[in-house]
Amino acid sequence: MNFVQPIRDIEKIVEVKKYLGNKNKRDELLFCFGIYTGLRISDILPVKKKDVYNKDVFFVVEIKTKKSRKKNSKYTTKRRIPIVPELKKLLSVYCQNIKDDDYLFKSRQGKNQPITRVRVYDILREAAHECGITEIGTHTLRKTFGYHIYQEGKDVALLQEIFGHSAPYITLRYIGVNQKAIDQAYNNLNKKFKF
Template sequence: MNFVQPIRDLEKISEVRTYLADKNKRDELLFCFGIYTGLRISDILTVKVQDVYGKDYFYVVEQKTKRAKQRSKKYTVRKRIPIVTKLKKLITNYCEGLRMSDYLFKSRQGKNRPITRVRAYDILRNAAQHCGLKEIGTHTLRKTFGYLVYHENDKDVALLQDIFNHSAPYITLKYIGVNQDAIDEAYSALNDLKI
């Protein structure tokens, strides 16, 4: 299994989005949906139009944590996912003409089925190659969400740890690709404290 990275550069994120928008609106929405929700691709692909259309938030039972909780006999927990305004606009525009029972990321093959994980990977890999990015996969969307939230919320690792359901802060930091430069910068900031 290859280790994938978040997309750290906002201009690159915009470039990938533009490339996907020019190719296919569904693929643009897939990219933005992952970056704005932080969900795993397995959870994204199960979303139907009725789950998100015209809503401010939606609920999801995460597939990975659901299996772990079932093994440990704990209750299944539904996770509440806010739909940010930018994503809501994309969803509204994209869903025109779709039935409420349609999968949001509907495959063109067969009846009402979502695209596969492999197809989602191919979409992202092709866009990444076109935009000069490496170490990209479907998990890049979730990691990019984490990286952006981390940097936009005063590097609140506890918040991200809770969102991702990680057991320790260092796991979250490693997961979102915080590099040695960021660690060094955090230590350097201690010099400015008046203690």
């Protein structure tokens, strides 16, 4: 599995949003939903119109791997997610022509099924390629959310709580802050050692 990075450049985020919006409104909403909520793709895909339409917040049951000796044991926690005004605007336009029980990110295959994680990856990979972004994956949306929340206030404890990480260094590594610092250190050394 490749390690993916957040999209750090706001202009690139706008470029990807615009590219997806011109191609498919569902995919544009998917991208925005991910970067505005910070949820995992596995928690985004089951969302239905009735869960989020005309609401200021919604609740999601996150299913994540329990960190214990038992492999593949799972537990659930309910999380309150605010719907920011920009996302609310996108939802109000997109949801006008779909039924309450429809999945937001509905597949064209079969009856009322969400798209797959693989399809999400393909959508993001194509958009990234068109916009000149590398190191993309389904976690890019969640990492982009985290990276920009962190840059706003440098509050790693807040992000640690949002993501459910056990330690601040895990959160910083996850959102690529440590990698950015490492890359900068190498670049600084390169500038210093110009021979």
